[in-house]
Amino acid sequence: MQDAALRLETLLEQLLGAPLPVRLRAWDGSEAGPPGAPTLVVRNRRALRRLLWKPGELGLARAWVAGDLTVDGDLYAVLELISGLVWERGEDARGLGETLRDPEARAAVRGLVRMAWPPLPPAPPREEVRRRSHLHTKRTDRRAISHHYDVGNDFYEIVLGPSMVYSCAYWPTPDATxxxxxxxxxELIARKLDLKPGGRLLDVGCGWGSMAIHAAREHGVSVVGVTLSHEQAAYARKRVADEGLTDRVEIRVQDYRDVADGPYDAISSVGMAEHVGSERYLEYARTLFALLKPGGRLLNHQIGRRPRRDESAYEVDEFIDAYVFPDGELAPIGSTVTQLESAGFEVRDVESIREHYALTLRHWVANLEAGWPLAVRLTSPGRARVWRLYMAASALAFEHNGISVNQVLAVKTPGSGASGMPLRARTWG
Known part of the structure; x- marks a missing residue:
């Protein structure tokens, strides 16, 4: 009788119609696959049941988060090798229904069911959240933000390091800290916004207060930072007090839609607009436009995806939606620019810095791996595994141009047409 790893390799290759690019280690200790290749460890039969009940990304994610599936070696290498089978098959790839019209594929599924016996669907890991309606009401947005950001400030200190900035860094060289x-x-954002002493800055989605503190300390502006996370706000207020900036920085637990004390000279929105949702994006842009004084600037720093053939069809990344950013949505940069201009803004500069995000994520993964025992104690083994997979997969997505991140500088240009921008604007770096 064949050992589990060899039997599993044979059935998966029969089902996929392609050789497995990784080595397999099964629950009985047996191994099969290319010698020297990174190893995917199937720790129990429950991993197969998860994959059979939810073929594709979500089943793999559930098995990973539950600890039923793991990697021996370089996680990036394994993700690179299996991406073509899971994430990069494209719109022209055969769907599961078409695949199972093949008699050999049906036989492979029957063989996998026998290996996975009993064929009962395991409960999803407790870290998974129930799919919502993507209405982006104030209540649902608060709940989604709490799921992602109220993991614990101590956990984020491990991942983000002393800067406590949870967005793409801007690297002078790859070997910088x-x-x-x-x-x-x-500082790049502050220069793009042309922050000056005595001005007012609204920091939408202020996180742990890093942008607000930098703007007040280095550029002398008064800052209002808003977040929906109570844990972030408490942490940010303590940092502001420690810096002696309480007279210039106010941190609020407040929805951006409820800010009513404009006008502001500038608005920074860094890593927040991904939570807004496509149906609410024009409302978001109009709200920020109304909060700016004439000539005021908006810096919108936002992850974007590649355009789809059919932009009318709603699609969601199942793993991200279930475990990382509930109700989050990515849009192509063209859509973002169009919505900002529809709200009245004049878009003056667009800069893609996607390679910078790949570097940032690799540093966050290294931080998490270095602090793994403490990260697990602070959250849960499943939550720590979610973050490791999410950040490593995202780093590869940025490196391969699957997603990008863009800084859009927009101006509330007054009726006179005087934008206040210098003739040669790109003096910020």
Missing amino acids: LEDAQRDKL
């Missing part, structure tokens, strides 16, 4: 690159990103 994460802290230096994050400081350079904050």
Whole structure:
């Protein structure tokens, strides 16, 4: 009788119609696959049941988060090798229904069911959230933000390091420190917004207060930072007090739609607009436009995806939606620019810095791996595995141009047409 790994390899290759690019280690200790290749470890039969009941990304994610599936070796290498089978098959790839019209594929599924016996669907890991309606009401947005950001400030300190900035850094060189690159990103935003002493800045989605503190300390502005996370707000207020900036920085637990004390000279929105939702995006842009004084600037720093053939069809990344950013949505940069201009903004500069995000994520993964025992104690083994997979897969997505991140500088240009921008604007770096 064949051992489990060899039997599993044979059935998966029969089902997929392609050789497995990784080595397999099964629950009985047996191994099969290309010698020297990175190893995917199937720790129990429950992993197969998860994959059979939810073929594709979500089944793999559930098996990973539950600890039923793991990697021996370089996680990036395994993700690179299996991406073509899971994430990059494209719109022209055969769907499961078409695949199972093949008699050999049906036989492979029957064989996998026998290996996975008993064929009962395991409960999803407790870290999974129930799919919502993507209405992006104030209540659902608060709940989604809490799921992602109220994991614990101590956990985020491990991942993000001393800068406590949870967005793409701006790297002068690949071997710079994460802290230096994050400081350079904050300064880049401040220069693009042309912050000056005595001005007012609204920081939408202020996180742990890093942008607000930098703007007040280095550029002399008064800052209002808003977040929906109570844990972030408490942490940010303590940092502001420790810096002696309570007279210039106010941190609020407040929805951006409820800010009513404009006008502001500038608005920074860094890593927040991904939570807004496509149906609410024009409302978001109009709200920020109304909060700016004439000539005021908006810096919108946002992850974007590649355009689809059919933009009318709603699609969601099942793993991200279930475990990382509930109700999050990515849009192509063209859609973002169009919505900002529809709200009245004049878009003056668009800069893609996707390679910078890949570097940032690799540093966050390294931080998490270095602090793994403490990260697990602070959250849960499943939550730590979610973050490791999400950040490593995202790093590869940025490196391969699957997603990007863009800084859009927009101006509330007054009726006179005087934008206040210099003739040669790109003096910020």
